[in-house]
Amino acid sequence: MRDIGVGLLGLGVVGSEVAHVLLDRAERLSEQVGASVALRRVLVRDPNKPRPHPFPQELLTTNPDDIFDDPSTDIVIELVGGEQPALDFMRRAISANKHVVTANKEVIAKNGYRLLSLAAQHSVDLRYEASVCSGIPVLSPLQQDLAANEISTIRAIVNGTTNFILTKMAKEDLPYEDALRLAQELGYAEPDPANDVEGIDALYKLAILASLGFHTPVRPSDVYREGITSLDPKDFTYAHELGYAVKLLAIARQRGDALEARVHPALTPLDNQLATVDGVFNAVQIEGDLVGTLVFYGRGAGGGPTSSTVVADVLTVARHIAMGGIIRPRMELNRRIPVMPMADIMTRYYFRLSVADQPGVLAQIGRVLGEHEVSISAVIQKELDPEAQTAQVVILTHPSREHSVQSAVAELEALPLINRVSALIRVEH
Numbered sequence: 500m501r502d503i504g505v506g507l508l509g510l511g512v513v514g515s516e517v518a519h520v521l522l523d524r525a526e527r528l529s530e531q532v533g534a535s536v537a538l539r540r541v542l543v544r545d546p547n548k549p550r551p552h553p554f555p556q557e558l559l560t561t562n563p564d565d566i567f568d569d570p571s572t573d574i575v576i577e578l579v580g581g582e583q584p585a586l587d588f589m590r591r592a593i594s595a596n597k598h599v600v601t602a603n604k605e606v607i608a609k610n611g612y613r614l615l616s617l618a619a620q621h622s623v624d625l626r627y628e629a630s631v632c633s634g635i636p637v638l639s640p641l642q643q644d645l646a647a648n649e650i651s652t653i654r655a656i657v658n659g660t661t662n663f664i665l666t667k668m669a670k671e672d673l674p675y676e677d678a679l680r681l682a683q684e685l686g687y688a689e690p691d692p693a694n695d696v697e698g699i700d701a702l703y704k705l706a707i708l709a710s711l712g713f714h715t716p717v718r719p720s721d722v723y724r725e726g727i728t729s730l731d732p733k734d735f736t737y738a739h740e741l742g743y744a745v746k747l748l749a750i751a752r753q754r755g756d757a758l759e760a761r762v763h764p765a766l767t768p769l770d771n772q773l774a775t776v777d778g779v780f781n782a783v784q785i786e787g788d789l790v791g792t793l794v795f796y797g798r799g800a801g802g803g804p805t806s807s808t809v810v811a812d813v814l815t816v817a818r819h820i821a822m823g824g825i826i827r828p829r830m831e832l833n834r835r836i837p838v839m840p841m842a843d844i845m846t847r848y849y850f851r852l853s854v855a856d857q858p859g860v861l862a863q864i865g866r867v868l869g870e871h872e873v874s875i876s877a878v879i880q881k882e883l884d885p886e887a888q889t890a891q892v893v894i895l896t897h898p899s900r901e902h903s904v905q906s907a908v909a910e911l912e913a914l915p916l917i918n919r920v921s922a923l924i925r926v927e928h
């Protein structure tokens with residue numbers, strides 16, 4: 500059989516590693532496939548840029564047509580990133596009857612279903628395992644190995660940058676700004692970190708996980724999102740005393756006829772495995788009715804781990820080509836489960852209030868919360884400041900409705916004896 504030709508779009512952090520693996524391990528990979536897998540052309544913006552691995556210059560091109568119009572290219576790997584031109588590149592590749600492998604969470608979260616339909620029309624495959632948690636295989640197990648289960652909950656740490664920052668804040672008592680600067684110095688955070696620290700990256704990944712896990716379209720705009728920028732190291736200490744770690748969690752859960760889909764900082768019980776996931780590591784916890792609780796853990800970013808998954812997807816497609824049959828790509832979204840408005844979510848809450856150190860304050864707080872049907876499970880008074888005559892009060896609630904809690908917070912902040920509600924963090928059990 501003829502060689503299976505591969506075109507690569509992008510030779511950055513991930514593309515360089517993928518190209519290196521395809522060239523360096525060509526013989527072994529071809530043996531696994533049963534046909535030779537050959538990297539034909541690589542699209543870049545700047546062919547003169549230094550690359551981390553030695554690379555045959557003659558393979559580089561700045562003209563996408565060299566890949567899309569080449570009849571000997573069977574598989575296109577998209578590693579350009581961002582929504583455009585990556586989306587157009589993938590549409591062009593599929594329309595030219597080429598299989599596509601991508602690590603692009605933004606394009607898949609926003610357009611995955613339409614792209615997969617287009618791929619099915621053209622009888623080509625579209626694989627995107629690396630778009631969620633890069634090196635950790637989680638989308639395939641969710642679609643294949645867990646197919647017999649009804650999934651009840653997906654709870655995940657899917658962003659290594661924010662998990663690194665939160666770990667530094669918890670373990671070294673660093674303020675957010677210092678922990679972010681350290682992440683940037685180490686290359687874990689971009690100069691503009693908004694996508695990570697505002698929870699946008701995690702939101703795309705949750706939209707993909709939830710769609711596949713619950714067989715229903717979950718759009719990025721359906722997912723509630725709150726980032727980590729206003730967290731204070733104080734709350735990590737108090738949370739720890741109460742038996743919790745603070746993590747940026749991506750949560751999707753079936754509640755009756757509706758779905759919760761939310762990304763926000765959450766108090767996570769110290770005896771839950773997610774609480775022990777530190778640094779740049781990721782973990783996805785999935786609860787299925789047959790299998791119970793599973794945790795997928797590993798490196799969720801970086802050229803090496805992402806290339807592991809991208810090349811595996813390429814090999815799967817290449818094997819199907821070599822065997823002469825393509826598995827039609829699937830995203831079985833055959834259910835329609837509405838995503839709950841955030842105001843209707845029921846969960847427990849952690850509050851920290853800065854209050855006047857005067858008698859009667861706790862009674863006032865209790866009255867306001869009670870009037871909004873928010874019931875208190877624990878109150879702890881922390882840190883008196885005799886000079887300012889203020890105290891910090893930490894409150895844990897029983898499960899309460901988000902709308903009631905937000906109304907209670909607004910009323911508490913208007914009370915003369917309350918300086919401010921300094922922290923409001925949801926608790927995930």
Ligand SMILES: NC(=O)c1ccc[n+]([C@@H]2O[C@H](COP(=O)([O-])OP(=O)(O)OC[C@H]3O[C@@H](n4cnc5c(N)ncnc54)[C@H](OP(=O)(O)O)[C@@H]3O)[C@@H](O)[C@H]2O)c1
Pocket residue numbers: 508509510511512513514542543544545546548577578579580581584602603604629630632633799800801802805
């Ligand atoms: N980095 C990770 O750890 C990681 C993990 C999981 C998933 N991903 C995903 O993998 C994808 C690639 O990420 P990355 O970190 O490798 O990105 P990157 O380092 O920024 O590399 C992007 C590459 O695309 C090329 N490129 C960008 N725009 C182009 C255009 N208009 N025309 C031609 N070439 C263009 C660039 O060319 P030049 O080199 O010439 O500038 C560069 O080689 C993204 O979707 C990302 O979300 C990344």
